[in-house]
Amino acid sequence: MIGVLDHVVLLGVLIFVVSMIMAPFETLGWWAGWLGPGEETERPPAADGPVEPERSAPPAVPRAHVVFLSGIGSISGEEQIPSDEAFLARLRAALPRLAIVHDIFPYAPSGLPLFTGQRVFRWLWRTARRWHGGQTYLLPPILHMRNIFQVLVAADNRYGPIYGYGLSRVILDRLIANGYAADGGGPIILLGSSGGGQIAVSAAPYLGAATGAPVSVVAFGGVMASDRGVTETGRLISLYGSRDFVYRLARFAFPGRWPVFASSHWNRALRAQRLVEREIGPLEHSGRGGYLDERSRWDGVSHLDLTVREVGAAIRSVVEETAPDLQPA
Numbered sequence: 001m002i003g004v005l006d007h008v009v010l011l012g013v014l015i016f017v018v019s020m021i022m023a024p025f026e027t028l029g030w031w032a033g034w035l036g037p038g039e040e041t042e043r044p045p046a047a048d049g050p051v052e053p054e055r056s057a058p059p060a061v062p063r064a065h066v067v068f069l070s071g072i073g074s075i076s077g078e079e080q081i082p083s084d085e086a087f088l089a090r091l092r093a094a095l096p097r098l099a100i101v102h103d104i105f106p107y108a109p110s111g112l113p114l115f116t117g118q119r120v121f122r123w124l125w126r127t128a129r130r131w132h133g134g135q136t137y138l139l140p141p142i143l144h145m146r147n148i149f150q151v152l153v154a155a156d157n158r159y160g161p162i163y164g165y166g167l168s169r170v171i172l173d174r175l176i177a178n179g180y181a182a183d184g185g186g187p188i189i190l191l192g193s194s195g196g197g198q199i200a201v202s203a204a205p206y207l208g209a210a211t212g213a214p215v216s217v218v219a220f221g222g223v224m225a226s227d228r229g230v231t232e233t234g235r236l237i238s239l240y241g242s243r244d245f246v247y248r249l250a251r252f253a254f255p256g257r258w259p260v261f262a263s264s265h266w267n268r269a270l271r272a273q274r275l276v277e278r279e280i281g282p283l284e285h286s287g288r289g290g291y292l293d294e295r296s297r298w299d300g301v302s303h304l305d306l307t308v309r310e311v312g313a314a315i316r317s318v319v320e321e322t323a324p325d326l327q328p329a
Contacts, residue, residue: 070106230269236275
């Protein structure tokens with residue numbers, strides 16, 4: 001007799017197989033125009049408040065814009081995971097002269113949340129959204145699995161350029177909505193967490209071409225392939241924890257990162273010192289002991305504060321290189 005657990009396992013396997021097969025089709029479907037232009041551009045106002053400055057005291061022009069691309073637990077750009085919210089709040093306090101944009105869903109080339117658009121499992125993501133609470137979703141393994149496949153699509157030489165181009169349009173749209181001047185708005189830093197690192201690398205060349213601005217990437221726990229964006233960004237700083245098994249796994253999962261392939265984008269960027277890998281402490285990839293864990297401590301500092309400190313330092317170093325003539329952050 002098949003029990004409830006067996007049904008759940010079978011459903012999980014079915015969704016896994018279907019998600020794996022259909023992963024490239026969302027990118028191809030967007031490129032083919034199956035997602036209508038009305039759907040793509042229908043976005044809420046900027047999450048950080050009105051774009052127009054106050055008449056009494058106009059805010060200072062940001063020294064640079066930071067675009068946060070969240071990890072694989074994301075379901076929507078407008079609804080942040082609590083750990084991401086805490087991270088962004090502290091990062092804003094640490095970088096008061098930089099504008100931080102976070103309302104982007106990086107795991108679809110259209111930027112549309114999972115519970116909208118023409119998706120087969122839209123009903124599933126809507127159910128997960130209704131049951132959202134605490135620090136997780138109703139079906140986190142399925143959500144993570146789906147988003148991991150999108151990371152692999154972005155890393156694929158066949159589909160990655162389409163994916164990166166699509167998401168660069170979404171990023172530019174949200175930058176402008178948050179006050180960025182497309183004809184000379186200054187440096188852009190794409191900040192990627194986990195799978196967001198690969199998404200950032202895929203989108204960076206197209207975003208740079210669209211804005212003419214220097215575009216760099218800072219990632220923590222970033223899962224990244226030897227993408228052409230690695231050599232076409234201003235700088236790429238990859239921060240990782242010594243206990244981050246996922247980060248170490250990515251070194252072997254993507255052959256372009258193997259030292260034997262000396263002519264790969266990754267190894268060429270390393271030799272040119274455009275790419276820097278930096279260990280920041282005994283941090284794990286996620287959960288207890290992870291980058292955004294506020295309870296775990298190392299050397300008297302919580303993991304969350306350690307990550308904020310190291311990410312902030314990396315972003316400042318990039319800004320100093322790309323905008324040295326502007327006021328300090």
